[in-house]
Amino acid sequence: MAIYRCGRCGSINRVADERVRDRPRCGRCKAQLDTAGAPQPVDGAALAQAIASSPVPILVDCWATWCGPCRTVAPIVDALGRNHAGKMLVLKLDTDADPAEAGRRRIQGVPTFLLFHRGRELDRRTGVASRADLERWIASHTGQPPARASHP
Incomplete structure (x- = not known):
């Protein structure tokens, strides 16, 4: 499990390791996460x-x-x-x-x-x-x- 902070809203997001390359989005504001x-x-x-x-x-x-x-x-x-x-x-x-x-x-x-x-x-x-x-x-x-x- 990888952890990323949303640059737009600051939310902490958990992303499965196998999903990191799929351009995941923030669970709160839906902005694309910088992985x-x-x-x-x-x-x-x-x-x-x-x-x-x-x-x-x-x-x-x-x-x-x-x-x-x-x-x-x-x-x-x-x-x-x-x-x-x-x-x-x-x-x-x-x-x-x-x-x-x-x-x-x-x-x-x-x-x-x-x-x-x-x-x-x-x-x-x-x-x-x-x-x-x-x-x-x-x-x-x-x-x-x-x-x-x-x-x-």
Whole structure:
């Protein structure tokens, strides 16, 4: 069973593994689900909804448009999302667009990565990290083995 978040309404959808390639639709709003696993932008309300309802781990990339290191790590975050598609949600919180949420989450520098599972924050780390380091960090907290690299 794979888990996908609807980019339109934010609903969490369960999709049978054999149905992932059939272009599944959201059970609530009927929008087509992005099963590729690309990171999805969220605001504070959408983030809270995902944290409360996701049965799979969530990696949140807290970033800002002016942040050079954030742009450096963006392709790594994209690859993590795509390689963990259906097994982990990857979300992006623009700290400039939602400074109140950044404050609530105690984000003091960007990029900051937050890792959630079963409604609670497991860990956080700030600064650029290699893909291998992020994979190990995720695995150490979730028990999920590092994903095989199918995207650079």
